[in-house]
Amino acid sequence: MAVHVSDNKRKKENITLAQVAEAAGVSKMTASRVLRNSSGFSTKTHDRVMQAVDQLGYVPNRLAAAFGSDKSSTLIGVCVPRLTSGMFGSVLDSIDHTLSRLGFQTMIGSHEQQPETEQSWLTTILSWRPAGVILSGRTHTQTTLSMLRDYGIPVVEIWNLNTSPIDISVGFNHYDCGHEMGRYIVGRGYRKIAYVGAEASTPGMGMVRLSGFKQALAANNLDLAAQELLIDRPGFYAGFYGTETILNRTSNVDSIYYQEDTMAVGGLFYCQSKGLRVPEDIAIAGWGGMEVASVLPKRLTTTSVTTQALGKSAAEALVARIRGEPVQDVIVAPTRLVPGSTV
């Protein structure tokens, strides 16, 4: 197979602002002002500069701009737990679209629920002097916090609702989600209730939902009949095998609350493969309102969450903060329990 080396490529000289300015017959500074749409130029000058830009095909060098003044960075760092999850994919998608509409670029990373990974991501990101960052970790290291404080840029914490955020928090109320589902399941008459979750490393928001869930049971003088926390990525597979484990270990479980819809679907399939009727023999509930839940033979009882809205709110709040506009520092993204036919 052919082997190429690219060093023979000729790199076309880039057009600079100075060339644009010269073509327009103004100074670099005036051209800069026109392009940033800041004030201090006449309409005539504006038109002449824009014409020169079009004619020369000028592409601004954001590197130089961001470097020259720390105020003009248009870079936003975003760190999510996983890139492979449909939920976070949707949030990322929404953040990315919103930010690029507002003239910002996103630099993405994943932390796999490990505060140390988030910290090393942050170190790297800060070396790019971003205008702001969006974090999704449940907990942060001390170093992370002090870096953010020292660096002094806007920070949005997403996913979890945090009533005393570093700066701004946009998230779901996971505790309430769990509590509401707990009440619902108990209200439907189930009494021997189990939980199946999965955490690859340190606990994420599933644990917060679980505590709300347990609280709802406790309010009815119930406790979890069984609980299985796999050391794995949450997904269909983990749900399938987690259910197997629970049902083999504990008898007469009449309902299972899952950390996520994907896990609930995995569990549902396990039950079907064992000939268990849902919800007569066993009830199943998830969280997330993912697409897969809507095409199942039985509609999954779950909590539907607004990932798109979350991403959009987070991005908009961050930009507002960057621009010095007033922003609410705690924003709740809506969630809603959707009764299906599995509970």
Next chain:
Amino acid sequence: MAVHVSDNKRKKENITLAQVAEAAGVSKMTASRVLRNSSGFSTKTHDRVMQAVDQLGYVPNRLAAAFGSDKSSTLIGVCVPRLTSGMFGSVLDSIDHTLSRLGFQTMIGSHEQQPETEQSWLTTILSWRPAGVILSGRTHTQTTLSMLRDYGIPVVEIWNLNTSPIDISVGFNHYDCGHEMGRYIVGRGYRKIAYVGAEASTPGMGMVRLSGFKQALAANNLDLAAQELLIDRPGFYAGFYGTETILNRTSNVDSIYYQEDTMAVGGLFYCQSKGLRVPEDIAIAGWGGMEVASVLPKRLTTTSVTTQALGKSAAEALVARIRGEPVQDVIVAPTRLVPGSTV
């Protein structure tokens, strides 16, 4: 709710290379050489500089580095069709991990299968002067191609195998995937074969697989009995309703090939809901080897693809090209037909 404004924050002065150099008693240039591990310094100097770095907590300014010399950019642009797809999520994850291990940062965008969106993403990315880009579009606009040529950076095209790439291609052989599945389905005795796909905008690789699939049918003197191409994002939902449409429109269809596993699963559920036995009444095959397929009551017949390997290969090839090392310019990522119990 409280309203904050961040302009009262105090930004700690960043440590610069000059300060490190002074503390180490050397010149800026020598410190720079040590940090980049290029040659031209003694062990003693190296240690003194590193000690100063640790002591001062120096964080390099990549913005300045990339700006000062176009050779030292560590930025890679990556553009995928969607952030919400599990398949691309996995590829992104793999690319991101590999690149960050090699000292690069990724800037991600999505093009939604629209060459124009890819082009505008490229314009933005180029303004950051990246060291290389990874594209996944099936087709590119003329402007995209000429920008890449002018700019002269390494380019890796992923997802599709392209025998005459812009620079480097790392992908699956979608045609062969389709062809192999076509042969397999015909070989199992099916004759009235349909296809269900979904494209939100311009055709992606599903179309390439379909053409391989059709070719395999043609080799057996068969033609597609029916075909449904939804104008939608491929997913469970599209698979469900695409199947409904096909089966209502054409009678006696005995097998359906889906663009993706998620769609196949959607189709499978539709069939179950209508009391159709799989594969006795109707056979179902997908593509992708996604996790959901492995927990279904019946294991899905599909083509398993190595998204992780694809991402890793792409990232490694790009870095090798950036470093001027020899690279194969066409790299095939493995795919494998996995017989399940749905065909």
Next chain:
DNA sequence: AGCAGAAGAGTTACCGGTAACGCAATCAAA
């Protein structure tokens, strides 16, 4: 000893924007 070449380190200029400041012309109010 004499000399070429390598190794280690410093000097200078520059990348392409933006902030801060300065200055002339224009305009509104006294």
Next chain:
DNA sequence: TTTGATTGCGTTACCGGTAACTCTTCTGCT
């Protein structure tokens, strides 16, 4: 008409690294 404020634009310096070059020392070798 004078004066102070505003508008429009230019000048200068600077951001924090790196490339290219220069200048010393050391080597090792004839």
